Amino acid sequence: MSKPRIGLLGTGPWAERTHAPALAAHPGLELSGVWGRRPEAAAALAAAHDTTAHSGEVGLDALFAESDAVAFALPPDIQAPLAARAAAAGCHLLMDKPVATSVAGAREVADAAAAAGVASVVFCTLRFAAGTAGWLGEQAAKGGWFTAHAYWLGALYAPGETSPYAESPWRREKGGLWDVGPHALSALIPLLGEVSDVTAVRTEPDLTHLVLRHVSGAASSVALSLSAPKAGAGTGIELRGEHGTAVLPEDWGDPVTSFGAAIDALLESVRTGQPHACDVRFGLRLTEILAGAEQQLNA
Missing domain, CATH: 3.40.50.720 (NAD(P)-binding Rossmann-like Domain)
Known part of the structure; x- marks a missing residue:
C-alpha cells in the first residue's frame, strides 16, 4: 500500500x-x-x-x-x-x-x-518528548497527588537573546501565557484532572501566574514568561502527594x-x-482555560 x-x-x-x-x-x-x-x-x-x-x-x-x-x-x-x-x-x-x-x-x-x-x-511537547511522556504517564497512573507547581520561564526577549523565534509577532503580542501556557496545562491536566477554575495574575513585562483548581480536589500553580533573565530561565514541574515528590526530568530529547x-x-x-x-478537542479545552485567564488579566 x-x-x-x-x-x-x-x-x-x-x-x-x-x-x-x-x-x-x-x-x-x-x-x-x-x-x-x-x-x-x-x-x-x-x-x-x-x-x-x-x-x-x-x-x-x-x-x-x-x-x-x-x-x-x-x-x-x-x-x-x-x-x-x-x-x-x-x-x-x-x-x-x-x-x-x-x-x-x-x-x-x-x-x-x-x-x-x-x-x-x-x-x-511534553506529551510526546521521549524524556517526559513516559514520566507523565507514570505519575498520572500513581495518582494521589496533592498539589503541583509548574514553571515555564523562557528568555526569548531577554537582553542579548538572538533566537529567531523572537521575531514572531504573535509571540510578542500574546507572551508566555499563550506560547508556553499550553505546554504546562497539557501536563497538569492528565496529572491532576480537568481544570474547574483558574485565577490569573500578571506582572510586567511578561510574567503570568495561574492558580488552578482541579476536579480531583487538587490545586496547582503555574508561572509563565518569555522575558525571564537568561540566568533565571528554565522549565519544571514538581508534584507532591501520597508518594512524596516527583520532578519532571530535565532531558527531554531532540x-x-x-x-x-x-x-x-x-x-x-x-x-x-x-x-x-x-487531539483538537483537548486543544480547544486549553484555549478555553487560557482565554478565561486572559479575560481576568484584561479586566
Whole structure:
C-alpha cells in the first residue's frame, strides 16, 4: 500500500528546524508538499526536502487535494481557519499549540474535524518528548497527588537573546501565557484532572501566574514568561502527594524526535479510529482555560 501523504503549512524557523525534517524522514509518510505565505520561502524549504512548493489560495487547495493529512507550523490564529478548511477537505490534522487564541477559532477547528471524521493531534511537547511522556504517564497512573507547581520561564526577549523565534509577532503580542501556557496545562491536566477554575495574575513585562483548581480536589500553580533573565530561565514541574515528590526530568530529547512521536500518534489514531488524548478537542479545552485567564488579566 502507498504511504499516507502529508503536507506542511508554514516555512518559518519551527517548520524549517523541526516539522519538515521530521516529516521528510518519517518512514510511514510521504511529504506531499510545502505551502507558505511567501513563495520564495516555500520554494526553498520544499527544495531542501525534495517535494513540491505551494503558495496562495490555489496552492493551498492543491496541497489539500494531494494530501491525506496536513501539519501546521503557523501562528495560531492563521492556523485555525486553515485547519478547518483542511478538515473539510478530508485531511487529518497535526497541529501546533495553541490551536487558536480565541475560543471561537479553536471550536471552529474542533467542529470541522468532528464533522469530517478526521483524526487530529496537537503537538504539546511534553506529551510526546521521549524524556517526559513516559514520566507523565507514570505519575498520572500513581495518582494521589496533592498539589503541583509548574514553571515555564523562557528568555526569548531577554537582553542579548538572538533566537529567531523572537521575531514572531504573535509571540510578542500574546507572551508566555499563550506560547508556553499550553505546554504546562497539557501536563497538569492528565496529572491532576480537568481544570474547574483558574485565577490569573500578571506582572510586567511578561510574567503570568495561574492558580488552578482541579476536579480531583487538587490545586496547582503555574508561572509563565518569555522575558525571564537568561540566568533565571528554565522549565519544571514538581508534584507532591501520597508518594512524596516527583520532578519532571530535565532531558527531554531532540524536538525532531518528539515531533516524530506526534506523527506516530496521528497515524495510530487514523488506523484505529480512536481519538488521541491530545487531539483538537483537548486543544480547544486549553484555549478555553487560557482565554478565561486572559479575560481576568484584561479586566
